[in-house]
Amino acid sequence: MNAKRILDQLMKQAGGSSGAGGTDLKGMVDNLSSQFSSGSGQGGDQKGGGFDPKQLLGGGALGMLIGSKRGRKMGGKALKYGAIAGVGMLAWKAWQNSRGGADGDEAREGRPMDHLEGNQQEQRSLELLQAMIMAARADGHVDERERAMLAEQIDEMGADDELHDWVERQLKAPLDALALARQADSPQAAREMYLVSVAVIDDDNPMERAWLDQLASALGLDDQLKRELEQQAVSS
Template structure:
């Protein structure tokens, strides 16, 4: 899955992900995680590029959300989260974002999966988000096609991404492909990174994504706060 960051860069609208890529190139992604693991993170940044940065941001946002969960305001938000979960009782897919229940390693494993499924899911989430504002025209699409052709992906992986670029997966399909809570946080972070946050339709897309993933409001806020620091 080398050079996936080239495609990520081509999809980015807001400029936030370019900050990710610049940080990765300069080793700055290590600041997203604890200092104790900076050397380990640096190696991952080289191997996984922007996707490692997305995972680091997701973990930092979750950590911040966990620390805030002890406040009375967070308690009220937890009640709202439980109500949102109840509304999804018709669905067999639910996610538990209980504060401080997920270790950092679980976020790292999303992109380190040997099958590459986590990496591809984040890429598919970025493509779907980039299309949400309807601003990718045929010229931009052809540029992305050209970028994918230069990437060291398998034929099957390239075909999958080409299919996504021609017909991005729908929101419900994307959420159905999310296997667990930590991946859900990373999917949202990746989507928010690849979307134009100045567009109303983009904000509506992110709100719908957060609702379907049952992301607590404070956790969503933490993700955006981390994006703002890039």
Template sequence: MRDLQKLVGGLSKSGALSGFLGGVAGGGLTSMVTSKKGRKAGGKVLKYGALAAVGGLAWKAYKQYSANQQGQQAGQQHQGQPQQGYQQPQQQPQTLAADTYTPDPRRIHGQTFDFAPATISQQSFEEVVDESNEGGQLILMRAMIAAAYADGHIDENERQNIFNQVESMELSIEEKAMLFDELRKPMSMHELVAAVPNAQTGIEVYAASASAIDLEQPVSGQYLQALANQLCLPRELVSSIHQQLQTA
């Protein structure tokens, strides 16, 4: 099995990943995991690896989103308003425009994903990034590479520096070949979304993308907005992911 945690760590050192996970994979994860806040973020999912950190961050964001939604429903009941079941949040994060609302059921390439609060277990998030699930780890790594290239700031010289860094990494020929392929031709957003098998993976794909991208570039926000739309993520869940990124 490929050591995808090591691949992501190497990419961060090469400069391919410039966001939160660049610091995490480059050495910042140890302090995050060993701190009290880090231990609470994802329990056993926060192993020492950048991909595992995505799982913990996504789970924490989903918990926050669930608590917020359940609190709003409880408040409506307390005020004597009739409960209509799961209500879509009206507040949107900065990365999403007002016209991006997608009603339930949330269908992605013919599949119905349920992002409703408190319906996805922590174990489901852990399974996506488990070391035995190469497919789950691989799609997160590909999501990070695609996001890092989305801002168009990797010119030919930077690309060559990344390739040289990958060449110097202690990887097998197969692993290097896979990385070179991904770096030369990152997954398109359509291909990435089509590869998402379930709701929890979709949440982690968005978290991984937001973690790796340069959020200071305007095109980055456009990319994340389009990705959230295609993944049909509720706006308030997207907001919770960004809040977790800011506080991690």
């Protein structure tokens, strides 16, 4: 599979829309809000009316993953995109903050995504992609059309046949926080999985908040670490 290639592109999309490089984040969100309220007027999605998810982040799989649900509150989500772009170091920083600034031991805690290579990097990429897909599905409203669109977007990013089949399985698999948590191969991987999940969910949606709580418990994250990871998501 070529999961790392796909995750790199998602990170690039996220980084380009987190406020860096001159991106007009507020303008983008205001434009989306306008689409939400305009119904099927000019510029809307002619198939569904109002919101074309491909316009989010200039289109692409990240826009589908995070913004595919019509009428969602987008402002808070947009502010959290940077957590995906810098997931490794942000998760590490959150752990240090939760321990009073302690220096971490990568041999014990696991290496951040940014420090991995080869097969370990590919495996971590799969873990993070799986976490993002599960979080995007947590409110139970990803329909068949949205699944097909997301799979198409990921294919356009260069997914090979094996990764395509894997994504299809993730889009249809039961939501199981314990099964997802078992994919984490280190404490650092667990922190990164939680952080990208925070970036994808809507804080005001009770079902998505419940998913985060289930995942944190399954990953063995304490309350202080949860708070630090969520703070990194909104301050990145």
